[in-house]
Amino acid sequence: MGNAVFPKLPGLKWGVKKTPVWSTKIQKSASGRELRAAYYSYPLWKFSLSFEVLRTQTSVNELEQLAGFFNARRGSFESFLYEDPTDNQVADQLIGRVVQGQTKYQLVRAFGGFIEPVLAVKGNPEIKVNGRLMRKGADYALTDTGQVVFQTPLTAGHNITWSGGFYFRVRFLQDAADFENFIGHLWAARRIEFQSVKL
Template sequence: MSDAVYPTLRGRTWPITREPHFATVTHTAASGREFRFTNQTIPKYNFTLKYNYLRQDQKRQDLDVLEGFFLDRYGALDTFLFAYPVSMPGDEALWNTQIGTGDGTRTTFDLVRRRAGRLERLYNFIEGEYTFAPLMWHPWNPAQAMWTAGNAPMWVNGREWQRAQWSIANGQVTFNTPPAALEPVVLTTKVYWRARFAEDYVSLDHFCKEFHDAQEVKLVATMGPYL
């Protein structure tokens, strides 16, 4: 399981197809009544990406980047991190997103985002790309003025947590000392899926001297910690 990040390439085009799916086991009695249970509570997604062109010349090596990334994963063997390739409500990076409120004693908070009308726990992070230190603008507190009367930055009411003051594991953050009562706990991070290639092959078409395309790059992904 690697933390290599799926590459961003200019030739990607529309549509982006995603298919959420579960694993439901269904038993049917002689009467016709069904009994169902699920083998998974976190859905898996099938993603299909299209690349109308992959440029390969002295200026850009898009083909080498995509094909090399596939070869380095040994096809479907190794997993990697995949960020949804366009900014879309619910799938964009989190920025000063409130994930909890301190009470003076609680130290552990769930790492969550809201997507598709539900809370979704986050497991996949890259060190250095996330923080619990409030940034300058607070979307969760838009009424607060930019500067206080004493010319202090507007984040003075939120603690600037340093990296040594927290640890993350199993979709949760644990602080060394509890946030104060009513203190907002905010998360800023890029959101990654845990993904793998769906097949052990990828089709690359050479349609012009310096250009290839890939009409179907299929991924299997989950917001969970593993596949």
């Protein structure tokens, strides 16, 4: 599990594609009735990016940055972090209510009313219990997988909320990436695709 962050490069084409991916088994009878089973409790997110311009000059070498990042992950082998520019923050997001004796809680986010886990946090989030700000280190610890672990048991029934930034933990979909030299020191990467991973 890698924690490298996908580079922000200026040549990104407008129109990033973001697709929720589910897995459903459908069994259809001769009469046309169906039985369906959903295998995922939350979707995987597929991202498709296109870089129209990657410069290869001495002072700025975006091609090397992107190709080097891809190669350092060994294609689809190692996961990394992606900050979706349109979906990377929560404010006073309800994690849940305190359950007696429980000290671990998964960070979550709401997207159109649907709740899903946050597996990678950006920076230092604000964690509140019943409106009271908790102190990282003294009151709680945060795992690499987005779990808040409280040092002491909390009062049952209190709300736990968080505010802060997050990443999508993803991996490249393919083990190959195409880079095209279209003129002089200018290159393009027409399709770079990656998908979120579950831990």
